[in-house]
Structure formats: structure tokens, C-alpha cells
Amino acid sequence: MDFAHLAAGFGAALTVIGGAFGIGKLASSAMEASGRQPEAAGDIRTSMIIAAALIESISLFALVICILLALK
Amino acid sequence: MWINNSNIVTDTVKTAVEVIKKQDTSWIMHHVLDARELDFSPFGVIHLPQIHLFGIDISITKHVIFMWLAVVILIVTFFIVARSYKKSLIPRGITNLTEVFIVFVRDEIARPTIGKGNEIFLPYLLTAFFFILTCNFLGLIPYGSTATSNIAVTATLATISFVVIQVGGMMKNGFFGYFKGMIPHGIPIWLLPIMFVVEILGLFTKPFALAIRLFANMTAGHIVILALLGLIIILHTYIIVPVSIPFALFIYLLEIFFSLLQAYIFTMLSSLFIGMAVHQEH
Numbered sequence: 001m002d003f004a005h006l007a008a009g010f011g012a013a014l015t016v017i018g019g020a021f022g023i024g025k026l027a028s029s030a031m032e033a034s035g036r037q038p039e040a041a042g043d044i045r046t047s048m049i050i051a052a053a054l055i056e057s058i059s060l061f062a063l064v065i066c067i068l069l070a071l072k
Numbered sequence: 073m074w075i076n077n078s079n080i081v082t083d084t085v086k087t088a089v090e091v092i093k094k095q096d097t098s099w100i101m102h103h104v105l106d107a108r109e110l111d112f113s114p115f116g117v118i119h120l121p122q123i124h125l126f127g128i129d130i131s132i133t134k135h136v137i138f139m140w141l142a143v144v145i146l147i148v149t150f151f152i153v154a155r156s157y158k159k160s161l162i163p164r165g166i167t168n169l170t171e172v173f174i175v176f177v178r179d180e181i182a183r184p185t186i187g188k189g190n191e192i193f194l195p196y197l198l199t200a201f202f203f204i205l206t207c208n209f210l211g212l213i214p215y216g217s218t219a220t221s222n223i224a225v226t227a228t229l230a231t232i233s234f235v236v237i238q239v240g241g242m243m244k245n246g247f248f249g250y251f252k253g254m255i256p257h258g259i260p261i262w263l264l265p266i267m268f269v270v271e272i273l274g275l276f277t278k279p280f281a282l283a284i285r286l287f288a289n290m291t292a293g294h295i296v297i298l299a300l301l302g303l304i305i306i307l308h309t310y311i312i313v314p315v316s317i318p319f320a321l322f323i324y325l326l327e328i329f330f331s332l333l334q335a336y337i338f339t340m341l342s343s344l345f346i347g348m349a350v351h352q353e354h
Contacts, residue, residue, distance in 0.1 A: 046180075053337045057281060060288035067291075071101070 008070035011062060019059035023052050095306045100298045104291060106222055107134045112215055139219040142206040177201050181340050185347040189244070193346050196236050200229065201339040208290060208331035212324070220334075221290040223283065230283035233342045237279075241349030253352035278345055282338060289334050293327040 030048040034041040108131060110118040122131035149166065156167045163171045177198055182190040204220060211218025219225050241250045254271040255264065300320040303312050 049333065050337065050340065053285075053333060057285035057288070060292060061284060063292055064284060064288050067295075 004069045004072045008066040011069070012066045015059045015062035015066075019055060022055045026051055026055065097302065097306065100295065100302055103298055104221065104294050110134055110137065134217050135219045135222045135225065138210050138217050139207065139225065142203060142210055142219065145206055146202055173202070174198060177339060181336075181343050185340070185343045187347065187351060189350060190343075193236070193240060193343070196232075197339050197343055200233070200342060201335050204229070204286065204338055205331065205335040208335060209328075211290065211294070212327060212331065218290050218294065220286055221294060223287045226283040226287040229286070229338070230279040233282060233338075233345070234276075234279040237342070237345045237349050238275075240346050241352070244350045245352060250349070250352070278341075282341055286334055286338055289330055293323070293330055296323050297327070 026048060030044050034044050108120055108122060110120065111134075112118070120132045120134070120137065122129075124131070149170065153167045153170045156163065156165075178190075178194060181201075182194050182197055186193060207219040207225075210216045211221065220229075238250075244250075245253055255267050259267065297320050300316050300323065303316050304310075
């Protein structure tokens with residue numbers, strides 16, 4: 001009874017939920033802030049991309065572990 | 073009534089599982105992982121020399137060849153760029169393009185994060201940025217392979233960043249002053265041991281995160297493209313083609329964007345940590 005592949009798929013799906021939720025919240029507040037103050041849109045866009053890459057790196061930590069599990 | 077319906081669902085699932093289990097998907101990992109030969113599949117295979125020195129395996133592999141290719145491209149490009157600055161200060165052609173990137177790294181990455189002493193660290197940041205960018209782009213051409221999708225390469229880059237951060241911080245603040253400055257002022261004395269441990273751990277986890285971030289981003293992009301194109305092969309039909317190819321193309325364009333973004337993020341975070349080590353404003 002080898003549950004490694006099942007665990008890998010399940011773990012990847014849960015990680016994507018968390019990552020997508022975080023980046024969605026980030027993007028929504030960035031849009032709101034740009035709408036409120038269009039002159040700062042460039043700075044907001046840069047900070048948004050940096051924060052999105054950092055949040056994404058967390059979900060990629062979990063992805064690496066899932067790949068290790070699936071290849072076992 | 074005379075058809076036994078009770079096993080239809082389980083039989084279908086069992087046949088589907090058996091068909092999928094018989095498919096050989098090892099070619100996905102073969103395209104992503106490192107290999108000891110250059111594989112130009114229908115045309116031929118170039119076997120690379122395997123060198124063992126004192127029991128350590130330092131053979132030339134595919135990722136090593138592509139790293140050397142990136143180095144050669146960068147050296148040639150920057151020789152041309154440097155020589156063209158001697159002729160005139162107005163850049164034309166490739167000098168113009170490179171100057172856009174260099175000015176971007178200096179004005180958007182180094183100056184806001186390091187501030188005053190940023191010229192010393194600028195050569196390292198520019199090297200890291202252009203090297204990671206070239207390695208990432210080389211993985212996107214046909215028959216190319218991404219050197220930065222190897223954890224050893226990204227761990228080396230992160231270690232070099234770590235060394236630059238510590239040496240930069242220690243040269244600015246002194247050896248013991250650097251460690252003293254890591255702990256914020258005005259905290260109760262019983263919190264001191266925990267804060268010290270947390271800060272020392274943080275010194276090591278930040279470059280570790282740099283390495284894993286770059287490695288996972290590059291590997292995941294390639295695996296997604298290969299999996300989408302592999303759907304056609306695994307399902308053995310032509311019906312999936314109008315779905316699979318546009319998705320794979322979209323992910324490919326996204327990968328170009330991610331190559332640029334990951335080079336930027338690596339350089340940006342390295343420069344941020346250098347700034348935090350040099351100007352300890354706690």
C-alpha cells in the first residue's frame with residue numbers, strides 16, 4: 001500500500017490553494033490602490049510582482065517535497 | 073437485466089489505470105534532469121568525458137556545457153560592450169540593450185536597497201543578474217537545457233551571495249560589531265538568547281530560500297510544458313492536440329516572463345540582504 005503518489009498529488013493541490021489565495025488577495029489590494037492613486041501605479045506594480053514571487057516561492061517549497069515524494 | 077451492471081464502474085477504472093500505468097513517462101524526467109551526454113535526439117548523441125579526481129566525480133555533464141556556453145556568451149557580449157564605450161559614450165546596438173539592463177540593476181535594485189555604498193557591490197549583482205538570465209534563456213531554445221534547474225548550480229549561487237553578504241557586512245561594521253548589530257535595541261534581556269538564535273538561523277535560511285526558489289521555478293516550468301505535451305503521448309489520441317498545444321505555448325510565454333522575473337528576484341533579494349547587513353539600522 002504505497003501512498004506516496006497519493007500524498008504528492010494531495011499536497012500539491014493544497015499548496016496551490018494557499019498560494020492562489022494569497023496572491024489573489026495581494027492582486028486585489030494592488031488593483032484597489034492603483035485605482036485610488038494612479039500616479040503610484042508603477043511603484044505598486046513593482047512591489048506587487050516582488051511580493052507575488054515571494055509568495056510563490058513558498059508554494060514551490062512544497063512542490064519540491066511533492067516531487068521528491070512522487071519520484072520515490 | 074441480463075447485463076451484469078455491478079462491475080462496470082470498477083472495470084472501467086481498472087482498465088484505465090492499467091493503460092496509464094503501462095505508459096512510460098520517464099522521458100519527462102530525462103528532459104529535465106542532468107545527463108552525461110548531449111542528446112540531439114533524431115540526429116545523434118554526443119558523449120561527454122567523465123572525469124574522476126580523487127574519488128570525486130567531476131565529469132562534464134549537460135548543465136556544465138550550458139553553463140560554459142552562457143559564460144562564453146556573456147564574456148563576448150561584455151567585451152563588445154566595453155570596447156564600444158571607448159569609441160563613444162552614446163550606445164548603439166547591443167551596447168544600448170545591455171545599458172538598459174545595467175542601468176535598471178543600478179537604479180532599481182542597488183540604489184534603493186543598499187543606498188550609499190552600492191558601487192562596491194554592483195559588479196557582483198550585475199554578474200549574478202546576467203548569468204542567471206542567460207542560463208534561464210538558454211533553457212528555452214530547442215535542444216537547450218537550463219543550468220539553473222540544477223540544485224547544485226543554484227546552491228552555489230546562493231552560497232556566493234551568502235559570502236558576499238557576510239563579508240560586506242563584516243567589512244562595514246567590524247567582525248563583532250556585525251553580530252552585535254543584528255539584535256535590535258530596547259528588548260528585554262531574557263529575550264536575548266532567543267533573538268540571537270533566530271537571527272543566526274535567519275542568516276542561513278535566507279540564501280537557502282534563494283536557492284530553492286530559483287531551482288523550483290525553473291524546474292517546475294519545464295515539467296509543466298513537458299507534461300502538457302506529454303498528454304498527447306500518454307492519451308494516444310489526436311483529439312487532445314488543440315487543447316494541449318495552446319496551453320503549452322501559453323506556459324512557454326509565461327516561462328520567458330518567469331526567467332526574467334527570477335533573475336530580477338534573485339538579484340533584488342541578494343541586494344536587499346546586502347543592504348540589511350551593511351546598514352544595520354536596528
